[in-house]
Amino acid sequence: MIVLFTDFGTAGPYLGQIKNVLYQNTDQIPVVELFADAPVHNPRAGAYLLAAYSGEFPPASVFLCVVDPGVGSAQRRAVVVRAGERWFVGPDNGLFSIVSRTGSKSEWWEINWRPQKLSSTFHGRDLFAPVAAILARGEEVPGAPIEMPPLVTHDEWPDDLYEIIYIDHFGNALTGVRARSVATHARLEVKGAMLDRHRTYSDVAQGQIFWYENSNGLVEIAAAGGRAACSLGLSIGDRVKMFGGVTRCQ
């Protein structure tokens, strides 16, 4: 399976252009869009989303990941990462830093394959998609092994990010914090509001804002029958605090 993780938005031609390349270079491999609206030009938020949402896809899945504001620059390298039995293809701007910490040791390659025609602004189509197809066909990684970039240290990109990293269609706000790393009855503070933990929407009164462990293990803020992000004025990057003890993470 090839899984798309991009900040392209759901509209426009870019996803279709990539699917065209994938269909032409693979034989009936399913292509699934995981996120088409990862936060724009924000590999940091994307890194935590990717780590939380990639684990439920089958081993050997190939994640084609394009959050790539540095496209076409000499500094930004194109890489393949193998982590937790899955493949990740995309830029080395930090997007793979969190997923690299899951499972056993990750392996990194710099892509040295080049297409006949490489545009300056759409490596998703021209470089990453053909490489994803190569991996999905079970062929050798078209690159040279490299060390995991030292740039992304644990200090700058902690295991849990106490920030809003995504706001969904329901106005729910996802954080980069894994619920299992905080105390069961921790309270969450965001924008001056202090929120209790509940299990699901129907456990609280209509309109009440609360936090819960979402179905992918992240701390998420929601309002029963309402839009928490609108009510609280939340944006991606807003900081959250958890009170009541932080559990030692595994």
Place this chain on the structure above:
Amino acid sequence: MIVLFTDFGTAGPYLGQIKNVLYQNTDQIPVVELFADAPVHNPRAGAYLLAAYSGEFPPASVFLCVVDPGVGSAQRRAVVVRAGERWFVGPDNGLFSIVSRTGSKSEWWEINWRPQKLSSTFHGRDLFAPVAAILARGEEVPGAPIEMPPLVTHDEWPDDLYEIIYIDHFGNALTGVRARSVATHARLEVKGAMLDRHRTYSDVAQGQIFWYENSNGLVEIAAAGGRAACSLGLSIGDRVKMFGGVTRCQ
């Protein structure tokens, strides 16, 4: 064929997560998104959309329907419904009440299959998608027969709903009224405006607002070359009236 009918929105991970489950549990069965933006947390509007739009899909299609504000509560049951030769999987919150009246008598089952891991907030992925896959594979319904819920009476959920139930990308406003249940030259009143019936956009002057029978048989409000819902300030739930005689519905 598996048909998705949800209020998840087109963006975000939820549709991709469900497709991952479907692809892993079926063998190349096509998956089509019918509505990804059914009105949020509104099974009532959804029920009329589902009834109007499901009939053109082939017999034996499986509709995976997730408009599920009550997810995780003890009151809300998970059901399978067979109506008009098609399968419907989802919550028993009324979403299937209108489609159950089409064709011959509908059959209902309460799902008693449970996955190894059931989240509190995403039964679409954890419960309904695997059950849809079971049905699409032609296996037995993983549940026990039940009566159609008496909760949803004809009074509360009439055969025709005189309300706006959806506003599309063109600013057209769909009602829950079947055009064949109103007089051919009925006039429609909404928000103080009185609208005539016409056949199609090019039959009226640019900007004129009118109603017509849409391609799925519903009374729909449109403006030629414009956005009727914006011009009239329409929202989902706004009431409409039809003047000029209501035909007895079969």
Place this chain on the structure above:
Amino acid sequence: MIVLFTDFGTAGPYLGQIKNVLYQNTDQIPVVELFADAPVHNPRAGAYLLAAYSGEFPPASVFLCVVDPGVGSAQRRAVVVRAGERWFVGPDNGLFSIVSRTGSKSEWWEINWRPQKLSSTFHGRDLFAPVAAILARGEEVPGAPIEMPPLVTHDEWPDDLYEIIYIDHFGNALTGVRARSVATHARLEVKGAMLDRHRTYSDVAQGQIFWYENSNGLVEIAAAGGRAACSLGLSIGDRVKMFGGVTRCQ
């Protein structure tokens, strides 16, 4: 491959309804959405997008194109066009005028096949989709040869359109001008701003607005790390000028 090019928007039932028809009338042919959000009711902008983005799809691809404000009128004909080894199905409102000029001479047919039931407002589902399926199956064109409509002259629809024709998810503004038809260092004027050409986002300072040749050969306006269309207040149809010499187009 069947490629969808529509102004339906990404949400709503219309794309799913069309895919249902395609799946029922073809055998596992991939369906790719190129544009679901072509400018609404704007075949002129659509014509330049289609010409710029269709060329990378494989020969024999069938483009199902629905930007069709005249649907249901007697004046608007339903056509099949063969241009540059690819098939195009849709209305004869100018949408195919630019793509007809690419490659060798284009061929045109008026569709005379009719479905059992033809709605007045959704020929995309009822007429164009079944015809696209017929072509994708390799069968004969279900229509009669016609001349390319004389209506669309080169004066009204020039080879390069000096207007904004699309604004993408990143706030980039695409023009209908092919970069190879302007001088390499031409400057672009739009809404009083004068923009230089650069190669890619990372070649300019954060926030700087510039133009570049996009990955499909069009002149595109962007801001590094920003949203050019918002900063400049750009809309579809806004005129652009290029200074510094226009290269003779081939």
